[in-house]
Amino acid sequence: MQHMIEITDLKKNFGTLEVLKGIDYSIDKGDVVCIIGPSGSGKSTFLRCLNLLEKPTSGKIVFEGDDLTDKHVDLNQHRQKMGMVFQQFNLFPHMTVMQNLTCAPEMLKKLPHEAAVSRASELLERVALSDKADAYPAQLSGGQKQRVAIVRALCMEPDVMLFDEPTSALDPEMVGEVLDVMKNLASAGMTMVVVTHEMGFAKEVANKVVFLDEGVIVESGSPEDIFDRPQSERLRGFLSKVL
Amino acid sequence: MEAWLSKLYDTFIATGHYKMMLDGLKTTLILTAGALVIGVIIGVIIAVIKYFADDVPFLKPFAVIGDFYVTVIRGIPVVVLLMLFFYVFLVSAHGIVVGIITFGINSGAYMAELIRSGINAVDKGQMEAARSLGMSKIQATRKIILPQAIRYILPAIASEFIALIKETSVAGYVAVVDLTRAGNLVRNNTYDAINPLMIVALTYLILVITLTQLMNALERRLKKNAAHDRNH
Numbered sequence: 436m437q438h439m440i441e442i443t444d445l446k447k448n449f450g451t452l453e454v455l456k457g458i459d460y461s462i463d464k465g466d467v468v469c470i471i472g473p474s475g476s477g478k479s480t481f482l483r484c485l486n487l488l489e490k491p492t493s494g495k496i497v498f499e500g501d502d503l504t505d506k507h508v509d510l511n512q513h514r515q516k517m518g519m520v521f522q523q524f525n526l527f528p529h530m531t532v533m534q535n536l537t538c539a540p541e542m543l544k545k546l547p548h549e550a551a552v553s554r555a556s557e558l559l560e561r562v563a564l565s566d567k568a569d570a571y572p573a574q575l576s577g578g579q580k581q582r583v584a585i586v587r588a589l590c591m592e593p594d595v596m597l598f599d600e601p602t603s604a605l606d607p608e609m610v611g612e613v614l615d616v617m618k619n620l621a622s623a624g625m626t627m628v629v630v631t632h633e634m635g636f637a638k639e640v641a642n643k644v645v646f647l648d649e650g651v652i653v654e655s656g657s658p659e660d661i662f663d664r665p666q667s668e669r670l671r672g673f674l675s676k677v678l
Numbered sequence: 679m680e681a682w683l684s685k686l687y688d689t690f691i692a693t694g695h696y697k698m699m700l701d702g703l704k705t706t707l708i709l710t711a712g713a714l715v716i717g718v719i720i721g722v723i724i725a726v727i728k729y730f731a732d733d734v735p736f737l738k739p740f741a742v743i744g745d746f747y748v749t750v751i752r753g754i755p756v757v758v759l760l761m762l763f764f765y766v767f768l769v770s771a772h773g774i775v776v777g778i779i780t781f782g783i784n785s786g787a788y789m790a791e792l793i794r795s796g797i798n799a800v801d802k803g804q805m806e807a808a809r810s811l812g813m814s815k816i817q818a819t820r821k822i823i824l825p826q827a828i829r830y831i832l833p834a835i836a837s838e839f840i841a842l843i844k845e846t847s848v849a850g851y852v853a854v855v856d857l858t859r860a861g862n863l864v865r866n867n868t869y870d871a872i873n874p875l876m877i878v879a880l881t882y883l884i885l886v887i888t889l890t891q892l893m894n895a896l897e898r899r900l901k902k903n904a905a906h907d908r909n910h
Contacts, residue, residue, distance in 0.1 A: 488806055515812035525807035529825050538821065539811040584807075591811055 437500060439464045439595060439626060440485060445494035447480055454480045456650040457494070462595070462643075467627045469637035471661075472647035473673060478630045481647060482599050485628065486517045499594065515543055518588025522600040524580040526572040532559070532583050533568045536590045544591070551590070558586045562616050578609030582616055589620075596620065598629040634677055638662055646670050689870045699874070702860025703881060709777045709846040709856060714839055716782025721789020724748070728794060733815060744790065751787035757848040759784055764852035773854040777846065785842055792838065796831035797823060829900045836893035840886055847882075857881060 438461040447455040454477045462468055470478045483489040485496060487503050487510055496503045498513055527535050536555035540546040546554075559565050562582040572580055581601055588596060598617065602610045614636050621627055621640050631637060637644050637658060644661040646654045646669075654661060654670050662678075665671045690696040724744040731741035751759070760780045768776050800823050808818035850859030861878035865871045 486810055488810060511809075511812045511814050513812075514810055517810070519807075519810035521803060521807060523801075523803050525801070525803035527804065527807070527822055539808075539813065542817060542821065543812050588811070597810075 438462060438497075439466075439499060440628075441495075441497040442485075443495040443497070445481070445484060445496065446492045447477075447484060447489060448492045454650055455484070455491075458647075458650075458652055460645065460652060460655070462626065462628060464594075464626055465624055466643055467621045467625075467641045468629065468643045468645060469641035469658075470628065470630045470645045470647055471632070471634070471637060471673075471677075472653075476647045477650045478647050479599050482597050482628060482630050485597055486514050486519060488519075511543075515539075515591050516594045518591060518593035518596040520581070520584050520588055520596065520598045520601045522603050524572070524577070524584045524604070526580055526584055526587070528572050531569050531571055532564070532575075535572070535583060536587050539587070540590050555586070555590055558589050559583075561619070562586055576609060577605045578612045581605065581609075581613045585613075585616055585620070595626040595628065598627065598631070600630050600632065602631070602633060632677070634662070634674075646673065648673070685870065686873060689864065689868045689873050693868065695864045695867065695874075698855070698860045698864060699857070699877065702855055702857040705774065705849070705855060705860075706843065706846055706857040708774065709781060709849055709854070710839070710843045712778035713781030713785050713842055713846070716778065717785030717789045717838070717842070718835065720783065720786025721793050724786070724790035725793035725797070728790075729797065729819075730815070748787045748790055751784055756781065756784045756845055757851055760848060760852055773849070773852045776852055777849045777854050777856075781842060781846055784845075785838060788838055789835065792834040793827075793831055796827045796834060799830045800826045832900060833893060833897045836889070836896060840889050840893070843885055843889070844882060 440462040442458055442460045445455055445458040446453070458481060470481065472478050480489055484491050485498075487496070491504055494504070498517070501508050501513065503510060503513060526532075527538070530538060533552065533555060536559070537546075537548065537551035540551045540554070541548060556565065556568065559568060562585065564579060564582055564586075567575060567579060567583070572583070575583065585596075585601075601617070602613050605613060610633070614633060617627070617629070617636070618640055629636070629641070639658075641658055644656065644658050645652055646661060648669050653667050654665065661670070662674065665674060690699070724747070727737050727740045727744055731737045760777065763780045764771075764773065764776045768779065771779075804822050804826065805815075805818055808822040809815070813821070846856055847858040849856040850862065855863065857878055861874040864874040868874070
């Protein structure tokens with residue numbers, strides 16, 4: 436079977452700094468992959484390479500059969516199918532919640548306004564934010580912003596969702612509400628790649644966990660493999676600090 | 679008091695010099711408005727070229743030229759530029775035309791920089807979010823970046839406009855009779871220094887205060903629009 440995303444020998448340098456030193460990995464439809472590792476290990480860079488927000492220095496990212504690093508590939512077309520959620524939410528502050536949700540589907544998928552609104556309303560209801568449709572992002576709490584940001588990505592009906600430390604900028608009491616939305620998404624069968632420090636979430640929701648350190652995959656496997664039977668000294672050291 | 683009023687009458691009314699002052703004011707306003715238009719056009723063109731130069735290799739040399747232009751213009755006093763254009767580059771053109779072009783070219787360099795810094799002031803995450811949804815850079819710029827950047831850019835353009843009004847007072851160097859030059863001519867003709875010069879000073883002051891008020895009102899409106907959208 437063809438993998439949904441196949442990463443081959445991915446390398447990324449920032450100047451002389453090697454952040455990713457050759458990563459091979461593949462992600463299948465329905466996978467929930469959690470990427471863990473110490474800060475500075477290259478987790479976020481790895482995730483951002485998947486939709487080419489960071490341009491890989493070398494290597495291949497094949498998404499649904501197309502190599503995204505190929506210059507002739509229509510990257511914008513593929514990005515529509517790869518939703519992304521950021522640590523800092525990055526909602527569009529000059530638009531209402533509803534405009535945040537409908538803007539891309541209307542512009543890029545040529546969805547009629549009514550259809551875009553009704554789809555957005557439905558998703559907004561699922562994250563219990565129907566009453567915030569006309570609010571501006573600044574009027575929302577961090578947790579609400581992040582839920583809107585997740586819905587914004589979902590409105591494009593992506594095949595995979597990328598999460599870049601989605602709860603790291605939140606006050607502790609708001610982490611739960613965002614993780615709940617992500618759990619629901621996972622149980623609905625969404626393919627997800629999540630960079631996270633939430634080990635509980637990784638244990639409970641992920642079917643694959645990747646431990647990244649110093650730009651290489653040190654270990655990968657099922658949550659049980661990683662958390663209960665760590666093989667390497669580095670992973671054991673990391674887990675002893677975070678668990 | 680009466681003596682002063684009759685002095686004013688002699689200096690401005692009896693001799694018809696008030697007309698010269700009014701014409702001077704008109705010329706100042708024409709110079710400023712013309713230069714503003716040219717400045718904004720040049721500024722936008724350079725800012726756009728530099729903005730897209732990283733993505734469109736074809737634009738790279740133009741971006742280098744733009745940088746060169748900004749550096750050169752910002753390093754030369756505008757009155758020197760004015761004389762260069764009047765006596766060297768545009769010898770046969772009318773003084774006012776030379777003035778508009780020179781002040782416009784000068785202002786364009788500053789406009790380019792303030793447009794660029796206005797765009798840079800928008801959080802980088804905005805572009806990333808827009809691109810991650812599948813928007814092209816142009817779509818993201820138009821729909822997401824510019825509506826936010828305009829709040830930084832418009833007030834800066836308004837200040838540039840105010841600075842420009844005062845800057846045009848050197849137009850007299852190339853025989854353009856603007857407000858400053860008109861006042862000076864009246865002084866020369868009437869041997870009355872204080873009244874024409876004070877009126878010139880007062881006129882600039884009133885112009886600048888009026889425009890500053892307008893600018894503040896504009897800024898307040900932009901702020902009001904922005905009040906609901908501080909992201910963090």
